[in-house]
Amino acid sequence: xxxxxxxxxxxxxxxxxxxxxxxxxxxxxxxxxxxxxxxxxxxxxxxxxxxxxxxxxxxxxxxxxxxxxxxxxxxxxxxxxxxxxxxxxxxxxxxxxxxx
Numbered sequence: 151x152x153x154x155x156x157x158x159x160x161x162x163x164x165x166x167x168x169x170x171x172x173x174x175x176x177x178x179x180x181x182x183x184x185x186x187x188x189x190x191x192x193x194x195x196x197x198x199x200x201x202x203x204x205x206x207x208x209x210x211x212x213x214x215x216x217x218x219x220x221x222x223x224x225x226x227x228x229x230x231x232x233x234x235x236x237x238x239x240x241x242x243x244x245x246x247x248x249x250x
Contacts, residue, residue: 151240151241151242152185152242152243153184153242153243153244153245154184154185154186154187154237154242154243154244154245155169155172155184155185155186155187155244155245155247155249156186156187156188156189156190156233156234156237156244156246156247156249157169157187157188157199157202157233157240157246158189158192158226158229158230158232158233158246159188159189159190159192159195159199159219159229159233159236160195160198161194161198162198163198163201163202163205165247165248166201166202166205166206166234166247168247169186169202169206169247170205170206170209170211172209173183173206173209174243175208178223182224183211183213184213185213185214185215185248186206186213186214186246187214187215187216187217187225187233187237187242188202188203188214188215188216188217189216189217189218189219189229189232189236190216190217190218190219191218191219191221191222191229191232191234192221196216199216200216202214203216208237217236219232219236221231231248
């Protein structure tokens, strides 16, 4: 199973800066850049996922995708669990972006 960094649905685009910092450091060390998956479950979180992918693209990073989750509870713990389960469902192992 492939490992990816993931970001559960969030109401802010700020988390992408940590991911970008990791990617820049890995690129400087000539290490592989992992794929990152941004989840969204509302129009607001879709907007922030799009801003995040636009930012990474502007920096020259292209290994990302967005995945829509069914809207459920908006508590952070629930969104994180839903994101991890979706990754497992499609055969990926997720590392929460907070680890970056």
